[in-house]
Amino acid sequence: MKKTPVSRTTAAAPRRLKLGPLRDNLGYLTRVLRNVTQQSSARHVDDLGHATGQITMLGLIAANEGVSQNELAGAMLMRKSQVTSLIQDLVERGLVQRAEQGGDRRYNALTLTPPGQQAWKRARDRIHQHSDELLGALSPDEREQLTALVRKLLAAHLQDAEIDFD
Amino acid sequence: MKKTPVSRTTAAAPRRLKLGPLRDNLGYLTRVLRNVTQQSSARHVDDLGHATGQITMLGLIAANEGVSQNELAGAMLMRKSQVTSLIQDLVERGLVQRAEQGGDRRYNALTLTPPGQQAWKRARDRIHQHSDELLGALSPDEREQLTALVRKLLAAHLQDAEIDFD
DNA sequence: TATTGTTATACTCTATAACTATA
DNA sequence: TATAGTTATAGAGTATAACAATA
Numbered sequence: 001m002k003k004t005p006v007s008r009t010t011a012a013a014p015r016r017l018k019l020g021p022l023r024d025n026l027g028y029l030t031r032v033l034r035n036v037t038q039q040s041s042a043r044h045v046d047d048l049g050h051a052t053g054q055i056t057m058l059g060l061i062a063a064n065e066g067v068s069q070n071e072l073a074g075a076m077l078m079r080k081s082q083v084t085s086l087i088q089d090l091v092e093r094g095l096v097q098r099a100e101q102g103g104d105r106r107y108n109a110l111t112l113t114p115p116g117q118q119a120w121k122r123a124r125d126r127i128h129q130h131s132d133e134l135l136g137a138l139s140p141d142e143r144e145q146l147t148a149l150v151r152k153l154l155a156a157h158l159q160d161a162e163i164d165f166d
Numbered sequence: 167m168k169k170t171p172v173s174r175t176t177a178a179a180p181r182r183l184k185l186g187p188l189r190d191n192l193g194y195l196t197r198v199l200r201n202v203t204q205q206s207s208a209r210h211v212d213d214l215g216h217a218t219g220q221i222t223m224l225g226l227i228a229a230n231e232g233v234s235q236n237e238l239a240g241a242m243l244m245r246k247s248q249v250t251s252l253i254q255d256l257v258e259r260g261l262v263q264r265a266e267q268g269g270d271r272r273y274n275a276l277t278l279t280p281p282g283q284q285a286w287k288r289a290r291d292r293i294h295q296h297s298d299e300l301l302g303a304l305s306p307d308e309r310e311q312l313t314a315l316v317r318k319l320l321a322a323h324l325q326d327a328e329i330d331f332d
Numbered sequence: 333t334a335t336t337g338t339t340a341t342a343c344t345c346t347a348t349a350a351c352t353a354t355a
Numbered sequence: 356t357a358t359a360g361t362t363a364t365a366g367a368g369t370a371t372a373a374c375a376a377t378a
Binding site: 106107 | 354
């Protein structure tokens with residue numbers, strides 16, 4: 001329990017690392033934030049057996065019945081080939097259906113199956129808990145500020161993606 | 167030039183995608199933010215020939231002369247094996263030196279060579295421009311708010327990493 | 333016995349391009 | 356000719372564990 005911090009001659013750095021110019025750099029901050037998020041997400045959603053991005057896909061399909069794979073790709077900044085394989089897996093697991101559209105037979109109108117809706121509900125609760133844990137150090141006001149600022153930034157950079165960030 | 171947006175019967179979604187519960191989810195927002203950041207970073211720093219993370223390493227070594235590889239791993243949320251290969255490449259390119267420490271011969275005290283300092287200066291300017299571009303839609307106050315909130319969040323989750331986020 | 337760093341290996345995620353089928 | 360989606364392939368990034376050298 002007591003770790004005797006007295007006169008540590010260890011190599012293991014008694015000093016605190018300075019960030020220098022990286023302190024205000026959004027590229028750096030974003031990458032570390034992403035690493036923190038990804039590592040902690042393992043504890044929250046790994047047992048659900050979804051690959052990275054699949055939970056987001058379930059959520060986007062739930063909120064936008066009949067969405068196309070191309071729209072998903074645009075909204076998630078993924079390549080369509082990546083969307084294909086992730087959706088394919090969701091279809092094989094019986095969570096997503098590719099319904100044919102009346103007009104244009106080129107694209108798939110994606111919908112959740114009943115099991116898919118169940119899976120989304122479960123996953124939604126988990127990622128909500130995860131988000132709360134991540135934001136734990138911030139006050140309610142600060143949480144709202146942070147997410148609002150990120151949405152504003154994303155809206156400016158994803159104008160072509162046609163996402164409603166408001 | 168004129169794209170005749172009138173009566174588009176295209177499949178290509180005239181609608182805007184709703185986010186639903188993802189709107190406030192930090193995991194989702196972080197992943198998209200990371201994708202935006204990474205894709206735009208290509209235009210800013212790709213020609214410098216550094217692998218992902220190497221610019222951050224140059225910056226951390228510049229701000230913390232004699233830092234160990236383990237400290238870098240902790241500060242960047244990387245495995246030590248990953249640090250080994252990235253540092254190895256930087257050494258081969260003559261940008262980083264592994265100096266022996268007086269006391270403990272197990273660890274490498276990392277420093278920048280003169281060419282390494284030059285490379286860091288160049289890279290620092292570029293990532294600064296990149297960060298400015300990313301934050302372009304935000305006011306000066308909002309920029310400061312955003313980075314400060316991210317730092318506060320990271321400081322709470324990276325207590326063991328011994329980084330000075332203040 | 334614990335720690336720093338190396339090496340080897342496999343797995344996930346991402347990028348590119350050629351292909352089909354529809355329009 | 357252009358678009359939605361598929362397939363195949365390669366590359367980057369990350370995770371794991373066994374190992375050597377030093378403490």
